[in-house]
Amino acid sequence: MRGPLPPIDGHGIPVDEVTRPWWDATVNRILVIQRCMPCGHWQHYPRVLCTRCGSTELTFAEVSGAGVIDTYTEVLRSVRPDLAPPYIVARVRLAEGPILLSWLVDLQVTDGLIGRPVSLAWAPVSDGRNLPVFRLSEEVPPPWTSP
Numbered sequence: 486m487r488g489p490l491p492p493i494d495g496h497g498i499p500v501d502e503v504t505r506p507w508w509d510a511t512v513n514r515i516l517v518i519q520r521c522m523p524c525g526h527w528q529h530y531p532r533v534l535c536t537r538c539g540s541t542e543l544t545f546a547e548v549s550g551a552g553v554i555d556t557y558t559e560v561l562r563s564v565r566p567d568l569a570p571p572y573i574v575a576r577v578r579l580a581e582g583p584i585l586l587s588w589l590v591d592l593q594v595t596d597g598l599i600g601r602p603v604s605l606a607w608a609p610v611s612d613g614r615n616l617p618v619f620r621l622s623e624e625v626p627p628p629w630t631s632p
């Protein structure tokens with residue numbers, strides 16, 4: 486993985502008591518998403534409260550990582566010296582509903598990607614964690630419906 490390590494605190498998704506289960510699962514390359522036990526709502530990033538019903542009864546559930554590209558942009562100019570272009574940043578809507586901001590990898594084409602199905606891959610970082618990234622897939626996930 487190019488670029489700096491994911492932040493331990495202060496920026497992005499910090500490692501704290503709320504997000505630690507998410508980060509810990511990435512060590513084993515397992516993607517978990519926070520789910521509200523009373524109402525079934527999936528949400529990402531992890532929070533203290535359910536964004537739908539306000540419950541604090543939240544858990545983490547493993548997901549496959551199947552999704553579709555919601556939108557994306559190809560970065561062609563360097564924005565940081567440690568992150569060399571080109572690369573593609575994408576919003577991926579998981580089959581469960583939440584959106585992850587991530588990277589697309591192993592692409593042969595960079596046009597017409599919105600709506601294309603993707604599957605989960607992992608990009609290792611040097612401290613043992615991994616970041617979820619996505620590659621194109623032929624398997625279309627089932628249409629998302631709100632629980």
Ligand SMILES: [Zn+2]
Pocket residue numbers: 521522523524525526535536537538539540
């Ligand atoms: Zn809820």
